[in-house]
Amino acid sequence: MAMIRNQRRHRLVALTLILPFVAVFALVFAYPLVEVVRLSFTNATLIGGGEWIGLQNYRELLADKLFYTSLKNNGYFMLLTVIPTTVIALCIALMVQRLSGRMQALALALFFLPYILPVSVVTQIWAWMLDFQFGILQPLFERIVGKPIPVFKNPYWVMPSVAVVTIWWTNGFNVLLFLAGLRNIPSDLYEASALDGATRWQQFTRVTWPLLWPVVALVLTLQLILQLKIFDQIYLLSEGGPFNSSSVLLLMVYREAFQQNNGGYASAISLVVFLLIVAVSVLQYQLLRIRGRR
Amino acid sequence: MKKLVVFATAALLGSAFPALSEQNITWWDFFAGGDGVRMKALIQQFNEEHPDIRVTSTTLEWGTPFYTKVRTSAAVGQGPDVMTYHLSRLPMGLKEGVLTPITAEDLEAAGLSKDDFFAPALEAASGPDGALYAVPFDIHSTVLFYNKALLEGTEFLDADGNLTGIDSLESFEAALAAAKENGATAPLSYATGDDGGTYRVFYTLLAQQDGQLISDDGEVLPGDSGEKAARAIEIMTKWQEEGWQPEQAMYEASVALFTSGKSAFFFNGAWEVPTMVDMQEGGNLGFDWGVATIPNLMGTDTNWADSHGFAVPIQGKNEMDPEKRKAVMTLIGWMEKNSLAWAEAGHIPAYKPVAESDEFKSMEPNATYAGIAERATYDPRSPAAGVASPVYDAAINILSPAIHGYLSPEDAVEELRSELEGALN
Numbered sequence: 001m002a003m004i005r006n007q008r009r010h011r012l013v014a015l016t017l018i019l020p021f022v023a024v025f026a027l028v029f030a031y032p033l034v035e036v037v038r039l040s041f042t043n044a045t046l047i048g049g050g051e052w053i054g055l056q057n058y059r060e061l062l063a064d065k066l067f068y069t070s071l072k073n074n075g076y077f078m079l080l081t082v083i084p085t086t087v088i089a090l091c092i093a094l095m096v097q098r099l100s101g102r103m104q105a106l107a108l109a110l111f112f113l114p115y116i117l118p119v120s121v122v123t124q125i126w127a128w129m130l131d132f133q134f135g136i137l138q139p140l141f142e143r144i145v146g147k148p149i150p151v152f153k154n155p156y157w158v159m160p161s162v163a164v165v166t167i168w169w170t171n172g173f174n175v176l177l178f179l180a181g182l183r184n185i186p187s188d189l190y191e192a193s194a195l196d197g198a199t200r201w202q203q204f205t206r207v208t209w210p211l212l213w214p215v216v217a218l219v220l221t222l223q224l225i226l227q228l229k230i231f232d233q234i235y236l237l238s239e240g241g242p243f244n245s246s247s248v249l250l251l252m253v254y255r256e257a258f259q260q261n262n263g264g265y266a267s268a269i270s271l272v273v274f275l276l277i278v279a280v281s282v283l284q285y286q287l288l289r290i291r292g293r294r
Numbered sequence: 295m296k297k298l299v300v301f302a303t304a305a306l307l308g309s310a311f312p313a314l315s316e317q318n319i320t321w322w323d324f325f326a327g328g329d330g331v332r333m334k335a336l337i338q339q340f341n342e343e344h345p346d347i348r349v350t351s352t353t354l355e356w357g358t359p360f361y362t363k364v365r366t367s368a369a370v371g372q373g374p375d376v377m378t379y380h381l382s383r384l385p386m387g388l389k390e391g392v393l394t395p396i397t398a399e400d401l402e403a404a405g406l407s408k409d410d411f412f413a414p415a416l417e418a419a420s421g422p423d424g425a426l427y428a429v430p431f432d433i434h435s436t437v438l439f440y441n442k443a444l445l446e447g448t449e450f451l452d453a454d455g456n457l458t459g460i461d462s463l464e465s466f467e468a469a470l471a472a473a474k475e476n477g478a479t480a481p482l483s484y485a486t487g488d489d490g491g492t493y494r495v496f497y498t499l500l501a502q503q504d505g506q507l508i509s510d511d512g513e514v515l516p517g518d519s520g521e522k523a524a525r526a527i528e529i530m531t532k533w534q535e536e537g538w539q540p541e542q543a544m545y546e547a548s549v550a551l552f553t554s555g556k557s558a559f560f561f562n563g564a565w566e567v568p569t570m571v572d573m574q575e576g577g578n579l580g581f582d583w584g585v586a587t588i589p590n591l592m593g594t595d596t597n598w599a600d601s602h603g604f605a606v607p608i609q610g611k612n613e614m615d616p617e618k619r620k621a622v623m624t625l626i627g628w629m630e631k632n633s634l635a636w637a638e639a640g641h642i643p644a645y646k647p648v649a650e651s652d653e654f655k656s657m658e659p660n661a662t663y664a665g666i667a668e669r670a671t672y673d674p675r676s677p678a679a680g681v682a683s684p685v686y687d688a689a690i691n692i693l694s695p696a697i698h699g700y701l702s703p704e705d706a707v708e709e710l711r712s713e714l715e716g717a718l719n
Contacts, residue, residue, distance in 0.1 A: 045390070046362070047369040066716065132487070132542040150542040153487055155700060239489075239687070242695035243709060258362045259682065260717065261390055 036274075039267035046263045057268035067269070070247045073159065077230055077248065080163035082223045086216065088167065089174030094208075096175065097182050108179070112172035119169070123236040126165045127152070152238040155245035162233050162246065169233075170226070174219050181215030182208070217288035221281055228277050249273045317621035319349045322364070322374040324356040328568050329639050336635060340628055347621045357682040361386070364607060368392045371610020376622045379428050379605040381418035382673035382680035387605070388421050389677045394606050394614075396426040403620045404429070404627030406645075415601045415644040418672045422510075428603035429626050430644035432636060433667045435599030436494050438588050439552060439560035439570065441478075443581035448472040455582065460589040463529065470538045473558030480540040482533060483549075483557035486694060487542035492530075493689035494598045495561055499526035501671040502592035507685070507714075508674035514714045520707050527696050527703040534697050541698065555580055561588070567640030567659060585659045587666050599670030600681070601644055604629065642667050676718070684717035 040057055044050025061067050096107045114122065129137045132150040141149045151161040189207050198206065231250035234240060240247035249269060257266035325333045330353055337351050352374075354360045361383060367373040369392065379387065387393045401407060406429065408416060415430035438457070445451050450469045452458040460466050473481040485491025500507060505522030508514050515523055533539045540551055552560035553573060560566075564585075573579040588597040604626045606619070614622075629636075633643040634653055642664050643649040655661050679685045688710055696706035 047366055060719075064716070065712070131544075131547075133540070133544075133547045150487065153542050153695065153698070155695070239690055241691040242700060243692050255684075255687070259358055259687075260684070261365065261386075 036267045036271055039264050040271050042264045044263040044267075045261045046257060050264050053264070057265050060265065061268055061272065066244060066247060066252060067249075069244050070249045070252050073246060074228060074230065074248050076159055077163060078224065078227050080160060081166055081227045082220060084163075085167045085171055085174060085223055086219050089171050089219065090178050090212075090216070092171070092175045093178030093182060097179060108175070111175050114169050115172035117169070119232040120236060122165065122169045123233055126168075127237060130161070153242055155242050158238050158242070158246045162230075162237055165237070166227070166230070166233055174223070177215055177219055178212070181212050185211045217285065220288060221285050224284055225277055225281050228273070228280065249276075316345075317347045317618055319347060319376060319618070319622055319625060320374040321349050321351040321376055321625075322360075323351065323353055323378040324360045325353060325378070326356065329565070332636060332639050336629060336632060339632070340625060343628075344624070347624065349625060361682060365390050365392055368607035369610065371612055373607045373609070375614065375618065376604055376606055376625065378431070379603050380681040381415065381428060381430060381601040381603050383683070384418065384421070384427060384603075384680075385675050386677040386680060386683065388427065392607050393427040394608055395421075396429060396606070400619070400623050401426075401429075403623035404630070406627050406630060410630075410646050411644050412646060412649070412667045414599070414668070414670050414672060415603075418601055418675075419603055422675075428605040429630070430601045430603045431629065431633065432602050432641035433599055433644050433670060434563055434565055434601070434641045435663070435666050435670050436498060436561060436588055436597050437564045437567075437663050437666075438586045439562065439566070440584050440586065441473075441552070441555060441558045441560075441581050442584060443555070444473050444476050444478045444481075444558035445469070446476070448476070456584060457586045463591045466589055466591055467533075467538075470533070470536070470559070474538065476558070478558040479556045480543075480551050481538045481557060482559045482561065483540055483543065483551040484561040485543055485545045485548040486534070486539055486697060487690075488545045488548070488694070489686040489690040491543075491545060491548055491562065492694045492697065493686060494563070495530060496523075496526050496689065496693055497671070497673070498588055498597045499529060499592060501596050501598065502590065502594045504594050506674065508676040508679060508718075510675055512676060512718055514711050514718070515707065520711065523710065524703040524707045527693065527706050530693075530697040531699065531703065534699065542694075553579060564640040564642070564660075564663060568638065585662055587663045596669050596671045597666060599666065599672060601672075602641075603644075678714055678717040684714060688713050 039050065041052060041054060042050035043053050043056070092111055096104055096111070099107055117125075129135050130151050132138065132148060132153070138148040141147070149157055151157040185208060189211075190203060193203050193207055229250060230248050231254065234246055234248055234251055235254065238246045240251050250273065253266045253269045253273070256262045256269065321337065323330075323333060334351065337349050341347070341349055354363060364373060364377060373392075379393075384393070408426070411419075411430050412433060415433055416426075419426055419428045419430045421427050440457050442451060442455050445457070448469065450457060450459050450472065460469055470481040484495055497507065500519070500523055503522040503525065505519040505526075506516055507519070507523070509516045530539075534541065540548065540557075543551060548560070548562070549566060549569065551557045553569070567585065570579065570583050570585075574583070606614070606622055630643075630645040631648065633645055633648050634651070634657075637643055637648075637654060637657060637660055640660065642660060643654065644667075648654055649664065649667065654664070673679045673685070677683075692701070692706050692709045692713065695701055696703065701709065
């Protein structure tokens, strides 16, 4: 009897402990999510519930040329950022790790600095540096390509340029993750392998890489999710142009919802983006885990 | 507790305990820079002259942020009592249902009548039902600034140093070529890489051919307007190829090109007039400048224009208190009658008694281009057009790349058509 009461009290305590979290989670995550799903089946504007129109929004979306262009651009942007930023961060982390003491702290601070800047400052800096009329990087372009290039106005240059800005901005955080991972590798493994006559390259492929793999998988997954959500840089640097060559899914959501007042349609696009991110990141994480286990 | 709430509300509104008869009016606008300074001075003067009405003004960010906030806050009754509104944005405002009609009694309370306003502005302020949804305040259109030094010795300046002899596309292009000879690196400056600048030139060239971007019943480029739009893009592309206009100039760069003496002509809104006036007074403009109406290049003498107006938004599900509405209308009427101060920002007053007054007629350079008030072409009466609309997006997304040679005029027109039709569905 006492035990049963005890168990009951246990449950009660457990419930009260998780209640604050559940309440906040329900309010700021679960409820909006349910609402987005519901809105995506209505013709709602930005304010108000709207009328149920079934799959109309999704049918429209599948016939929307801009949707496919944006989807393609999201994919292209992922290709341009996810793996490059991971490779660059790993290289920087390996180099920073070889420094010691103050120098290491200084190098780390320098690489981390861009990450603490707000996106509007980052884009402003790059927009000025790359400004077609007065930008300080344009003479460099003139040297290499022979003429100045309005990078955010040129359909071929725009996505790679936004990718460069993004990598410059967010790379510091990945360096930090890699550095933490590298510090977790016991140094005796390197000593032992050195005694056995392993070269630097062998040390990297046989010791560092396998032990660092979980961090690499984490960085890749985080980057994938982050880069699929690209919006700020595009909105601030190119506004999706020229002729939609840098239009992305979240820019569509913004325009439909806040400019065109089509809340329902915007919800449908957001839901598709959400499902896309879930599917791609789960798939990727599973793939990486299988590789890691082998 | 109740007292505390009242006190907190009063404190939040930024006013101490209001007298019983005092009307508090919340005002929202989007004016920054010189416009903002002028508007704040007007509001302050109004407050001083009206002890029974107190206007508290807030300036929000121009464009999409302003209109998004208006739409959401008015719908739940948290919006302003009166706000500035672009008349080109009125169709979208009507679609959103955020504007209340300005009735005959309202106008009477303001001491105004419909006949006091210029016809194009009045038309732009009316809904399809003929009711008025905003009170026009000004008319701001594109004008042609010119650099007299760069035109010296050509046939395009008369004995008094004023622009002359430009009455067709050929003569305008001859003037551009002559200015190039005289050392202008970019004879015609406008914001070729920005949405507004590109759109206004395009729309003016289209309107001068009697072309329509979107018809009143929502057809994009009806009839032969597609070919006329292609012709407009073709002309702008030619100006690019000849090196007559700057490549990918953003708004600020387009102003700088003219003020630094690199451009003989500058196609922009009259709102840049104060910039030139101030620079000349400060001795920072190294040349004599003038301003003219946009020449008739394509056959019909017209050009792009828009108006700022005053609108009274809905208050959620409630009606505004009639006494308060009266106070709002008093404010609007006072603003109209004092709009001469606003004209110093380069605008033309939409209120005829001021626009036709001797004070305004002697105001230079505004008087030079005041005539366009009667023949201006406003943006299409469509929710897809106007400030911060899909039309502006299309300008930066399609028109600007096209005039830089990335798209042929015909392809650009097709893209434009499909993008605007998409936005209208």
